[in-house]
Amino acid sequence: MTTVLQRIAAQLSSRKHFSETSIERAIDAVADTFGCMIAGAGDPAVTGVTTAFASEIAGGGTAWLVAGGGAPTSIAALVNGTAAHALDFDDNFHPARAHASAVLVPALLATVTAGRPVSGGAFLGAYLAGLDAQAAVGFGVNPSHYNRGWHGTATVGAIGAAAGVAELLGAGEEETAQAMSLAASLACGPKGQFGTLAKPLHAGIAARNAVEAARLAIAGIRGRLDILERPQGFLDLFGGDDPRAWTDLRPEPDHIIERRGLVTKRHPCCASTHRAIDALLELKRDYGLTADDIVSIDTKVGVSAFRNLAYAEPADEMQARFSMQYCLATAFLKGSVSLGDFTRSAVSRANVRMLAKRITMESYSADEERGNERLPHIVTVRLSDGTTLHRQRLHAKGSVQDPLSAQERREKFEDCLKWGNRQPGCDLYARLRRLTEAADLWTELYMANHSRKAELLAGPQAI
Structure with missing residues (x-):
């Protein structure tokens, strides 16, 4: 019998092309998350994480850190995910009850390293796969899971993001399903931590968990593929009082980002x-x-x-x-x-x-x-x-029902740059808007700009 994780992995594998609307909204989300990461880079939560792992960061690594320098992939995902969520200005994704992009974007970025070309199109495709997986996992447990007190960013977010990372690393269906299974064993995060530095840390831990689960699955570590629905599995333990399970989960011809979208935050608070x-x-x-x-x-x-x-x-x-x-x-x-x-x-x-x-x-x-x-x-x-x-x-400003204008999105990004003590008016936003044109993200975002005029991500020390 086909398990829920196998059904989700098959759905992700079958979606080879994305509509212009899906790509446009994915670019919006990635750009918004970069802004939030830059603004949050100096937050006490991020300083605490970089201090805790100072020796690992001092040793360098192939993955870029928003706080400066490079680090091993897991540490980079942890730091950048914490930064993305530090100011609670990052987007919301209602189907997962999660800050989807604060987990997905840092997790995916951690796999973009020198010597491993990743195109902007591949990055966006992996982002959309991870978002689809988050929605599918959330379908079976929310809102009951969230109402019970679980922080969906740390739980559903991590499981879904593991599928996105697996996609970007070239995993097949079996490995993608296994990545989500392993992430289910790592997922945790009580909402009782809201209002403390542990809350943004949840996003960083989820991003790290997603990266590690995908890499472990590709290396051959195996878990149960029915871990979502089986006794003593995710639904049983995390589902809350009234979960609906995945019996009615059906593949849809259009991507979830077209039907539901994300909420780009207008206000930097819960x-x-x-x-x-x-x-x-x-x-x-x-x-x-x-x-x-x-x-x-x-x-x-x-x-x-x-x-x-x-x-x-x-x-x-x-x-x-x-x-x-x-x-x-x-x-x-x-x-x-x-x-x-x-x-x-x-x-x-x-x-x-x-x-x-x-x-x-x-x-x-x-x-x-x-x-x-x-x-x-x-x-x-x-x-x-x-x-x-x-x-x-019924819906907040920034939702698909009442979206921010292109100008409002740009202004928010500029505000984030100013808060992060970065020079406003740089071409980072324009480059992010052209992600589909990037043949190699490492070159495009991290190595290409040797001039000071744009102050883009010229290298690990530029931001």
Whole structure:
């Protein structure tokens, strides 16, 4: 009997061509992730990882590090994955309940080394394979898996990314399925770590696990190919209270990125806050509201979002990213939420703290959520003149239903460069947009630019 992993591997193998829409959205995701990696390179989480593995990094390696230098492939995936997720500005992928690209892009980059030509087209194909695999694994366990408290980035993300890495390394169907099986033995990550440095580390560990699982599978290490569905397997142990399993999983003619897409983050904080932020900013704009008008701001969100946002009075910038009260107060007072709002000094601003005390959050009940894949997040604003305003959002800005414009994507990338102390206006973004033209990514991204004018990834020390 064909196992779930074999079905997924066969589906990936059968997809030889991708539509223009799929390629375009994959390029968007890769470029966005590079920006997030650069912005996060100096974050304490990344500094901690590079310090912990300083001796390995000092020895050099063939894989590029966003924090500078080179390292062995596993260490590079760990560092770059942590950097990609450090500021919680990287994309979300709803089918996997994961920060898909923060795992996939660093894992794939770790295999791009000198002497092993990898074209931009092959890289994008492997990215799309890994994304498809993440969606397929998530199909059987989410949202129950995520609601139970598992961080899908670290679990589903790692298993799916292992398939993408296997694809880029030239693995066949059997080896790809085995890579996912081995990654299932490595997958872990409790959402109870949200608001700590361990949270971005989850993405780095998942990227590392994906690389190692793929390499082990290609080297001949074997696990059970029914590990997702068998007793004491992934579904049994990680599925949560009400998983649907993979009985109804069917191959689709179009790629998941066309049907569902990714959410490119507009705000550098937990995605569980984004729909409420967007709704509140719309109310402020439409009614010309000021802080003096506000008696209270009440929000209603999904159960998982409510559990994610555990810090009503955040003590530091990490906790602030997981505080509905802080994020909404900041957005209302400033008209936006930016990277600069998540520093130790910014979190202590008196005006933000005062408004945050007027903000509450509740969740839908389990009965309300049952049978609904997605419910809108609702914002209710009560004004000093007695007026009550309501606004709800089913999808956040940056989703395929309400996408960022090309200009907004470019501006976000430039903001990430500035936050990472890189020269704005360099041609890195333009080069990333031309990934399909690259015959050898190592040459294109790491070795080709010997002039200073573009300040691209000229070598390990350039970024």
